[in-house]
Amino acid sequence: MEGLQGWMAEIEKKQSRMTRFGGAAAILAVAASGGALALGIINQQNAATDDDIDELQERVDGLVPALEQQTEKQLKGINTRLDTIEQRIGAVEQKQTQTDSQVQSLQNQPRGGAGAGVC
Helix, strand or coil: CHHHHHHHHHHHHHHHHHHHHHHHHHHHHHHHHHHHHHHHHHHHHHCCCHHHHHHHHHHHHHHHHHHHHHHHHHHHHHHHHHHHHHHHHHHHHHHHHHHHHHHHHHHHCCCCHHHHCCC
8 A cells, every 4th residue: 555655646746747847838838929929019010111111212202303403503513613723724824824935035135234234
């Protein structure tokens, strides 16, 4: 009888252990499914919808003409500055040519009395 009672006690211990492991596994499975569900909901809330994408596309399309217009305006300004610089360079070159010709004409003049008295 004692052997039978010992054997029954051992079976009850195993059954108790299995129940604990089964309960822990069930709790773990519920927690994992809850986490997966929470991640799914968060992902769904953060996901971009077709309306969001369409709205962004419209914004980008709206910016393109303004950018083109601003770029053209800036290019016109740069071209105006370049034209002004080219005109200034032309004026400087013309003055340089006049100065060179004056220097040349002065060098070709005979040295007269004014220069003779200096030495």
